[in-house]
Amino acid sequence: MAQQVLYDVLLDEAISATGADKGTLQLLDRSVNGLRVVASRGFDPSFLQFFATVRVEDSCVCGSALRQAGRVIVPNVTTSEIFKGAPSREVLRNADVRSVQATPIFSQARWLIGVISTHWTSEHWPSDEELARLDVVVLRAARQIASN
Numbered sequence: 780m781a782q783q784v785l786y787d788v789l790l791d792e793a794i795s796a797t798g799a800d801k802g803t804l805q806l807l808d809r810s811v812n813g814l815r816v817v818a819s820r821g822f823d824p825s826f827l828q829f830f831a832t833v834r835v836e837d838s839c840v841c842g843s844a845l846r847q848a849g850r851v852i853v854p855n856v857t858t859s860e861i862f863k864g865a866p867s868r869e870v871l872r873n874a875d876v877r878s879v880q881a882t883p884i885f886s887q888a889r890w891l892i893g894v895i896s897t898h899w900t901s902e903h904w905p906s907d908e909e910l911a912r913l914d915v916v917v918l919r920a921a922r923q924i925a926s927n
Contacts, residue, residue: 782927786818789920790895794820796912797905799897801876805833805841806893806924814841814894821898826874829867838865841894844881848891852880854904871898878903880910882917886925895920 786804794802801821805814813834816827835845843851843861853859856877862868871879881896895917897905905913 783818785923785927789916789923790818790820792916793895793913793920794897796916797880797897797909798899799903800900801874801898803830803841803896803898804893804920805896807891808832813837814845817893822874826870829870837867838862839867840879840881841896844883844894844896845891848883850880850882850910852878852904854878855902874898875900877901880905880913882913884917884921884924886921892921892924 790802790804802819803816803822804818806817808815811832813832815832816830819827830839833839833841835842838861840851840853840861853861856862856868856871856879862871876898878899878901879896881894883894884892886892
């Protein structure tokens, strides 16, 4: 499977698994020491430009997931401390994003590969079932991306 097709399929599956409205798949790019978007659904060019490169110190959910090396869930971006005073809050609001989760993708050796984020247009906390389905997608993403 071609790389872009793989990224698009994985992202579509993550969005479906969580019942989300939008999403992004970012991969680690060591040349910029950050994440780069390789697939997206539902976002306009200004959103994608703002989040084109995300680093561990950035005030966003995927940056927080990098810092914590684990999933981060924000049920309401307008009240989350992650976005307090950060321009990313307004970018998300302008993109009609009200809640988001970001899940890191790790190789079997626990090397960071990337992050899958799903976004909702209303306040949302993913159910245990949604997160279990997402975990299946993330594990498959780790295997397939690493082998590509």
